[in-house]
Amino acid sequence: MSKNPKIGLEGLLRPEDSILVLIDHQPYQFTNLNSHEPTMIINNVIGLAKSAKLFNVPTILTTVIEERGGYIIKGLQDVFPDQKPINRTFINTWEDPNVTDVVKKSGRKQLILAALYTEICLAMPAIQALGEGYEVFIVTDASGGVTAEAHDMAVRRMVQAGAVPINWMAVLAEWQRDWARTETTVGVSDITLEHGGASAVALAWELQLLATTPPAIAAGDQLHSCSSES
Numbered sequence: 001m002s003k004n005p006k007i008g009l010e011g012l013l014r015p016e017d018s019i020l021v022l023i024d025h026q027p028y029q030f031t032n033l034n035s036h037e038p039t040m041i042i043n044n045v046i047g048l049a050k051s052a053k054l055f056n057v058p059t060i061l062t063t064v065i066e067e068r069g070g071y072i073i074k075g076l077q078d079v080f081p082d083q084k085p086i087n088r089t090f091i092n093t094w095e096d097p098n099v100t101d102v103v104k105k106s107g108r109k110q111l112i113l114a115a116l117y118t119e120i121c122l123a124m125p126a127i128q129a130l131g132e133g134y135e136v137f138i139v140t141d142a143s144g145g146v147t148a149e150a151h152d153m154a155v156r157r158m159v160q161a162g163a164v165p166i167n168w169m170a171v172l173a174e175w176q177r178d179w180a181r182t183e184t185t186v187g188v189s190d191i192t193l194e195h196g197g198a199s200a201v202a203l204a205w206e207l208q209l210l211a212t213t214p215p216a217i218a219a220g221d222q223l224h225s226c227s228s229e230s
Helices: 038-054 074-079 097-106 118-131 148-161 168-176 182-195 198-212 215-229
Strands: 018-023 059-064 086-088 110-115 135-139 164-166
Touching: 018 038, 018 097, 018 118, 038 059, 038 074, 038 135, 038 168, 038 182, 059 097, 086 097, 110 118, 118 135, 118 148, 135 148, 135 168, 148 164, 164 168, 168 182, 182 198
Parallel strands: 018 059, 018 110, 059 086, 110 135, 135 164
Antiparallel strands: none
């Protein structure tokens, strides 16, 4: 029986085995993005990029015909200010050796993809990379399609082919995995506060409580709680 990479502990993402490819988050693409609120995709893909940078996950930025479609969005470029996005003519990113050679040289097999549009620029490389033996994770909330149906059908198609759908905060959580990994906990909190939506609100509230609750009262509440349960 062949091993299924999608289950068990080995089915979770690991920073040392991951590589991220962000495809075509350009102005032209956003003009016909209708599956999601565009500001959400912008927030999510920037949060995803910051997560990759925090965990030292190699990240490839790529555009298609940027002289017509525009440069990659500023917030994303600002995460990797010294990286020049790979500009393609191929619609299918996985047919461009300028991209695939970088992935192959990394030796990493957990391929994480996000793209505009889901039904074209995400589906094509995901399906081809699956055929080449990569474990493909598609970040659905950092990707979008021209319609909600187009996005949904593309995700279903990729799942049928073997891709794993995931959202950007789940990627962040799987890379962190253990709160005892203190070298990245502050960074995870910072990214969550900047891009986590309702999770950011909850975390900010928790941090505020921790900062304003006197230690003696906190200890007393804990003792009271323990005594009440006994």
